[in-house]
Amino acid sequence: MKNGLKRLALAFALSTLAAGGAAAQSHLRIGLAEDPDVLDPTLARTYVGRIVFASICDKLFDIDEKLNIVPQLALGHETSADGKEVTIKLRPGVKFHDGEAFTAEAAKYSLERHLTMKGSFRKPELGSVDKVEIVDPTTIKLVLKEPFSPLLAQLTDRAGMMVSPKAAEAAGDKFGLKPVCAGPFKFVERVQQDRIVVEKFADYWNKDQVFIDKVTFLPIVDGTVRLANLRSGGLDMIERVLATDIKTVRDNPKLKLTKAVSLGYMGLTMNLANGPKANNPLGKDARVRRAFELSIDRDALNQVVFNGEFVPGNQWVNPTNSYYQQAFPVPKRDVAKAKALLKEAGVTGPIALDFMVPNGPETRAVAEVVQSMAAEAGFDLKIRVTEFATSLKQGEDGDFQVYLIGWSGRSDPDGNSFVFQTCGAPQNNGKYCDKEVDAAHAEARAKSDPAVRKKAYETVARKFLADGQIIYLYHPQVLVALSDKVDGYRQMPDGLVRVVGVKLK
């Protein structure tokens, strides 16, 4: 009896403590998988940072579920016949969080800041822009050095985010400590690695669609703990649910799961010509790389590691994307043919390969499955688990033969392919170089007609996939879990969390 009383007292004490942390109404708490970097659209470069930006910084354009480009701070655009001038009509009556008006001048300022600021990561994205002109108070014109069709897609992301010129001038490179934009929520405070708090912006141009008063982003790195917080009611929404936790979420009547095939991919990059490690049959002979690909069963990989939830793929865009080349479907596993190809290439005995794998439970599991499948065809993959940051450097230096590396994905196919596939491009770790592929990419960049671009990418696919420089494996699912109190949430394929339109019951 005495013990029972004690326990009761303890329970009471603890629950009183817990009540102290209870949330206010209409307060949405979102669990992030990482701590975002600096919150300055010009200097930011992490994926997780984009999730926070989606609440505070509106862009000229946005994407919809089908990846169509839709207006946000812009009302529309017009591209000149020669493709070298893009005129953008801006939404009138928009205000920044500091009360300043969003005008053509402010838009010009924001774009020029992206283009000229020291250390700006937007420079390459807007590299085709020669200058920005003001046509009238609500119209700007981008004058391009050469036609560049992926430009509008760039303006649906950080390069299209508009900042208050007054606040940006005052803060300089410290703008990210207190960003002032024109999004649905304004920045309140940030405690590094703990939380980012934003509150509803009363003068938002689309304020009738904002039903949440306050949003808190909490970075919780451990996937299990993130889910535990959602289950205990400490969070209302979490991003990047582990594929292995999908069942737990589905079995819980108080939780909902939203899915969308991600814009990104996971693939195996082969070292073709980057340093001495390229000197082996895999680096030198496309038939050996083809044999490697034929040894992999992408469906089985998906079943084993991701419970069949992800999407097997063989191209830089997923099979549901309008730029996916149906003529080159995901190849089926064929070990006999793989062995025959190796024989034809004159390879005898197993080929030992240095297989660099960035550390992580999912990447390690994928690597082990690939290793055992490839072994059956005659490849002896030596898995080398490497800390992520180190692997980036070693990838650049050519210190690998096979590198398991993914890409978070962009809405335009150019963003998923150009920097990996063209001669001398920054992320072309295997140093692949083919003039025909380069020419097709240039064509896809210059033309804005989707049919013409798709045709150009067909040339890329025919050559690049046959050369086997990157063996694309799968496209992850964007998995966001929500409490059943959250209503009206729609998941976009870019994985970002858009709070406009969301309600809390």
Added chain:
Amino acid sequence: MLAFLTQRLLQVIPTLILVSMLIFGLQQLLPGDPALIMAGEERDPAVLEEIRQQYRLNEPIPVQYFYWVKGVLSGNLGESMRLKSSVASLVAEKLPVTLQLAAMAIVIALGIGIPAGIVSAVKKDTAWDYGANIFALWGISTPNFWLGILMIFLFSVTLAWLPASGYVRLGEDWRASLATTIMPAFVLGNAIAAILMRHTRSAMLQAMGADYVRTARAKGLVERRVVLKHALRNAMTPVITLGALEFGTLLSGAVLTEQIFTIPGFGKLIVDAVFNRDYAVVQGVVLVTASTYIALNLLADVAYVLVNPRLRG
């Protein structure tokens, strides 16, 4: 006394210089290029070059070291490459969190460890003793992250008594603050309690066999008084020293526990900084912790001398 103090202070200077060189030199051995890591997916050679210039990553290491020391001497610990905020403000933000967690953990450790040690020594070879030993073995051998996750599942997910993770500042709402830190403090304190218990037990056993305890008993003192006043007092010295050392370790941050419970303290700050090769933050935090250690050491030395005149020489 003055001569002693001057001598000890003079010794601190070369120690600090050596520490600063070690911090700077060792992290240069980390593989990976800070500019490349900072760029993440946005790897444009021209932008990378700008970053290298901005943070002097292209300069020889001694030159980089010179600029850093120059900054530190003028009170500037540098700026985080990743977050663009000053290292000093980051340290100021995390220090109260780590102090709170460390203080709570050490209180829990002392509160459990010392009584358990006394009981197991006084009731040697009884069920009490075995129980306390099993507890100690469990405490030492249970990994923090495992205990942490189990506690989250029990107290947050199943019973819904405590928030699963996060942190609220003491000044903001003390009840919520205690609610968010009680589990991580217990996880940390539990492991230390086990060590303290073992030390208390052996020190107590030694003291209980000493002549003065026999004398005390012969005087006819009650057992309670013998144990608590005579034996415990003498047994406490090594235990307090150990407790102080453990407290010092806690101040440098508890990496895994902070990660599990998402407590934004020193441990999380430094781990994130290492993985992101945010050199200025690593340097700043390690320098601050090392200086605190040195200062505490100095204070301890001074205290010994004050207490024990024989050391004054």
